[in-house]
Amino acid sequence: MNALVLIVEDETEIGEILDAFLAREGFRTVRAEDGRAALQLHFALKPDLVLLDVNLPRLDGWEVLAELRRRGNTPVIMLTALAQDIDRIQGLRLGADDYVVKPFNAVEVVARAKAVLRRSSLGHEKGILRVNELEIDLESYQVSLVHKGKRQVIQLTLTEFRLLAHMAKAPMRVFTRGELVDACLPGSDALERTVDSHISNLRRKVDVTGALGMLSIVRGVGYRLVAGHKTKDA
Incomplete structure (x- = not known):
């Protein structure tokens, strides 16, 4: 079954664009427009990857990321307009796997998603x-x-x-x-x-x-x- 990507983005147009580009590459997608809905969908559906905006209603992206890390190791790519190194470092310290700054090219985001998922499944070694x-x-x-x-x-x-x-x-x-x-x-x-x-x-x-x-x-x-x-x- 193709990977399921949870898109957490409160700007409907951006969410729709990401949805369309990911679907075109064979991903299954589900969308949330606020932090609480994102956590509910994550718990219910256990997605393979989360694309997570920072500026969200109800719970912001940092709070959502912290909770996702308490739950486990679901790969997370942060999507944010915050371009300063300190913001990037904060995301990495909280456990983000990658970080994309807005405005971004949806093709690049899809490529990043593929790379992160590839890393998560690389060499399923045993022992x-x-x-x-x-x-x-x-x-x-x-x-x-x-x-x-x-x-x-x-x-x-x-x-x-x-x-x-x-x-x-x-x-x-x-x-x-x-x-x-x-x-x-x-x-x-x-x-x-x-x-x-x-x-x-x-x-x-x-x-x-x-x-x-x-x-x-x-x-x-x-x-x-x-x-x-x-x-x-x-």
């Missing part, structure tokens, strides 16, 4: 990667910290998961930002500083479990996942 007490389930897209017989699930966005899984395949190797963009955000126009935002979120989530410093920065080079790390009781 579990283990680095110290981290367990990364490549099939269920779940990351857990297993410490002293207790399992703590770490809620990650899809991009954060892909970054962690990629580095876990070669612990102690230093990955440049460019390598991480190519491996984990293919088909997008993500800048290297976008990786910094995703890694910052990922480090914070891992650190909270007690695995402090497991994701480390190698200044002037990139990032690595540290093997042989001892987890502290959080």
Whole structure:
């Protein structure tokens, strides 16, 4: 069955244009014009991708994104007239997978949607990667910290998961930002500083479990996942 895209846009004309272009490319679509309706449709239909405007009635896009991330890892592309880097970084910190600034070309949005969905389904690998007490389930897209017989699930966005899984395949190797963009955000126009935002979120989530410093920065080079790390009781 073709992917279902939830379009959350309060400007009817823009919503209709996105709907038409996505349908032409074979996507199924459903539309919401305010934040509460978006969350209701997301809960009921479990779409494969959400195109999410920021300036919405009832609940704004940031509030909707935060709730979507509490629920799980549905890929989200933000659609907004806010073009400042600080707005882009805020979206990435809240867990957005991509960010498109208005006015945009609907063809570009469709291309971004395809790229994000492709990343979400790339290489459906099976098995579990283990680095110290981290367990990364490549099939269920779940990351857990297993410490002293207790399992703590770490809620990650899809991009954060892909970054962690990629580095876990070669612990102690230093990955440049460019390598991480190519491996984990293919088909997008993500800048290297976008990786910094995703890694910052990922480090914070891992650190909270007690695995402090497991994701480390190698200044002037990139990032690595540290093997042989001892987890502290959080």
